[in-house]
Ligand code: HEM
Ligand SMILES: *[C@@H]1O[C@H](CO)[C@@H](O)[C@H](O)[C@H]1NC(C)=O
Ligand SMILES: *[C@@H]1O[C@H](CO)[C@@H](O)[C@H](O)[C@H]1NC(C)=O
Ligand SMILES: *[C@@H]1O[C@H](CO)[C@@H](O)[C@H](O)[C@H]1NC(C)=O
């Protein structure tokens with residue numbers, strides 16, 4: 001009887017472990033194999049982000065670009081080779097930067113536990129730590145991702161949403177990655193930090209429908225301000241997406257969008273759908289749930305198309321397959 005009971009307990013424990021691992025990732029995946037991994041990553045991220053808080057934005061964006069192309073498998077980190085143009089070198093990569101942070105974290109982790117911690121996990125952890133360091137929310141990152149061996153610039157073009165997308169296209173893009181309309185409303189709030197090149201929105205200032213017109217859905221006063229910064233054809237100037245607090249992770253984005261001052265058509269599009277509009281208004285007008293929502297949607301985004309178990313590999317250097 002006692003033995004049967006013990007056996008039953010054992011079977012339940014086994015089922016529980018299998019269930020928890022069912023998603024492939026788990027909290028503290030490296031607890032036994034590299035207990036200091038998360039602390040080392042955090043320390044490295046702090047080293048860079050406290051000196052240059054504006055680095056947090058490209059680090060967050062890098063994780064998003066990784067996850068939307070082939071899943072969160074570190075493919076965004078791979079360099080092009082003689083025979084292959086990698087995601088990094090696709091057009092939407094423009095201004096992806098911060099690779100030195102990932103490389104430094106990987107080097108530090110490898111020193112302690114060689115060949116154990118994936119670049120995909122390091123990127124997910126760095127993005128989390130960087131956001132938390134600029135007053136954003138903190139979330140637990142389930143780990144255990146493995147690194148992919150393929151990175152194609154054509155896939156970046158086909159899988160990343162464009163700033164010219166309307167709400168239908170945005171919903172389709174997110175839905176194809178298993179993210180719902182709420183996730184779209186929430187994750188767009190990532191644009192509360194960082195900067196954009198003029199070309200992501202200059203069509204709205206100068207030639208919206210090919211008749212030398214402006215986008216009627218953008219605040220005309222804001223259009224005048226932006227025209228002073230972005231002359232036609234400007235490919236170098238950077239504009240703050242949340243002017244004044246583009247280095248602080250807050251919920252200003254929703255106020256900006258509500259005031260019709262979102263930079264991209266894809267930001268403005270959130271006002272063209274009942275569900276996304278309701279979310280924008282809620283976060284803009286009340287002490288909302290944005291920071292908590294963002295944490296939850298980031299965990300969800302971090303699960304897209306992951307490689308686990310024996311798939312993929314643990315890269316030795318993040319820019320190269322083994
Ligand atoms: C909804 C669809 C999205 C579109 C169309 C979009 C598009 C863009 C574009 C065009 C830029 C400017 C790049 C440049 O010119 O330098 C940008 C920047 C940025 N995006 Fe998004 N994005 C989207 C979703 C996201 C998501 C889900 C996140 C993260 C959760 C994110 C985080 C960022 C950040 C932080 C920046 C600033 C980067 C920097 O300062 O270097 N975006 N995005
Ligand atoms: C890999 O690519 C990054 C960013 O594009 C570049 O800075 C770095 O020098 C490259 N590394 C090597 C070894 O080519
Ligand atoms: C982004 O792609 C362009 C080519 O479209 C390339 O010249 C540039 O170096 C890439 N940026 C990074 C950070 O790899
Ligand atoms: C969104 O864009 C697509 C492709 O250009 C178009 O077919 C569709 O009608 C647009 N939808 C809305 C709601 O504007």
Ligand SMILES: *[C@@H]1O[C@H](CO)[C@@H](O)[C@H](O)[C@H]1NC(C)=O
Nearest residue numbers: 206207208209210211212232
């Ligand atoms: C505006 O767009 C139209 C159609 O694409 C083009 O023919 C025209 O030259 C553009 N005008 C300017 C000022 O760029």
Ligand SMILES: *[C@@H]1O[C@H](CO)[C@@H](O)[C@H](O)[C@H]1NC(C)=O
Nearest residue numbers: 271272273274275276277278
């Ligand atoms: C959006 O809301 C308005 C007003 O509440 C309603 O009349 C309309 O049918 C809704 N549209 C959709 C697509 O749900």
